[in-house]
Amino acid sequence: xxxxxxxxxxxAALAVPCTASAETRWExxxxxxxxxxxxxxxxxxxxxxxxxxxxLLARMxxxxxxxxxxxxxxxxxxxxxxxxxxDFLALCVTAASVHAATGGLFDPTVQPLWRALAxxxxxxxxxxxxxxxxxxxxxxxxxxxxxxxxxxxxxAQGYATDRVRDLLAAxxxxxxxxxxxxxxxxxxxxxIGLADxxxxxxxxxxxxxxxxATSSPAAMSVGGGSHILAPDGRAPLxxxxxxxxxxxxxxxxxxxxxxxxxxxxxxxxxxxxPGVRGVTLVGPxxxxxxx
Numbered sequence: 538x539x540x541x542x543x544x545x546x547x548x549a550a551l552a553v554p555c556t557a558s559a560e561t562r563w564e565x566x567x568x569x570x571x572x573x574x575x576x577x578x579x580x581x582x583x584x585x586x587x588x589x590x591x592x593l594l595a596r597m598x599x600x601x602x603x604x605x606x607x608x609x610x611x612x613x614x615x616x617x618x619x620x621x622x623x624d625f626l627a628l629c630v631t632a633a634s635v636h637a638a639t640g641g642l643f644d645p646t647v648q649p650l651w652r653a654l655a656x657x658x659x660x661x662x663x664x665x666x667x668x669x670x671x672x673x674x675x676x677x678x679x680x681x682x683x684x685x686x687x688x689x690x691x692x693a694q695g696y697a698t699d700r701v702r703d704l705l706a707a708x709x710x711x712x713x714x715x716x717x718x719x720x721x722x723x724x725x726x727x728x729i730g731l732a733d734x735x736x737x738x739x740x741x742x743x744x745x746x747x748x749x750a751t752s753s754p755a756a757m758s759v760g761g762g763s764h765i766l767a768p769d770g771r772a773p774l775x776x777x778x779x780x781x782x783x784x785x786x787x788x789x790x791x792x793x794x795x796x797x798x799x800x801x802x803x804x805x806x807x808x809x810x811p812g813v814r815g816v817t818l819v820g821p822x823x824x825x826x827x828x
Contacts (some may be wrong), residue, residue: 563587567594568601568694568720574701577712577724588709590622590701594717595598600624602695603648612653614648614686619679626691628696628786629674635692635790636669638809644669646681647766648688654760667768691765694718695703695750695789702748702785719750733777736823748785749815752792753777767797774799777819783812791816804828 561583565572574590576583600622602608613619621629635643635655635827649663666684673680680802681687689696694717702721703714724747732738735767744751753775756761773796780795781798782788787810795803795816807813807828816828 538555539750544649556658559750562589563590564827565591565594567598567717568657568697570694571716573594573716574705574712575703575714578659578710582708583710584712586705586734588697589704589708591661593704594697595794597693597697601689601696602704603688610687613755617681617683617685620677621679624696624700625679626674626676628693631784632675632689632692632790633669633694633696634810635787635794638806639798640806641669642767642769642797643691643757643790644768645687645689645691646672646685647768650766651759651764652686654762656767657760658736659709660760662717664770680794688814691752691793692728692790694806695748695785695787697719698748698785714744715785717785719748719785720744720791721748722746730776731779731817731825732821733819733823739811739823739825742779742781742817747781747783748788749781750780750788750792751779752789752796754796763794763796765796771797775818776821776823779817780807781814781816783814787812800826802827 550622561576561580563574573678588806599618600609609619632645633687644666644667646669649666653660653663671682698717698719701715702723706723714727715721722744726743727750729742729744730738730747731740731742734753754765757764764821765773778792780788780792801817807816818826
């Protein structure tokens, strides 16, 4: 079993509501993650709301999938320019904020490097193309420089999680847990396990009206190393990082970049962004630290 798959299974198994009540549950797949939504409310109203989730997630795939050649992201990577939808623009704005707060260590322009490493090619040219600062972002167009391509694999799942939570809130629901590889809660609290690929279950968090995202460098490998790539080539420092925040997109992006940062720099970055509630770090030996 791949470690990424282990994390998905562990997360799904360990998300437990703290109080018992009648629930409606929906499951699916989106953006490479197993999806589950647990919703408390009148059953017929819940079923109607859950019907809308499949359509919303299909729309997220059409925006951010790297595996659908017709997606907005693939068209941008191929053509170098895109007239963005509101969702695409919003995710770019969030990505820019995380990029700035992490000193550039969160950088969606690592996609050509990821491809080169995965395909066993010389990564020199791909490394030279890295640089979010050279991506043009405006309501009129997203533009890339020659040789650039984007991946939102470190933030799109969180953004989709937020959008599903927003949909349910707009329908009037106040008790729900959304899991698209990352978690977002309406109401709660929900008990969520903190699991590391090597150390296993390390503890629990109680999530209420917030979001949580986890990244583990060893969850997947590329080119013989971690799938979490630093623009400057540095290696990850942590085995697992979990971030709790108001937004799942913010938590997702930060948990990715924080894997590459030491404790003091993480604290400074977390303080620079409103909405960050806490950070849990798992060291290489399995020791657990909180910020």
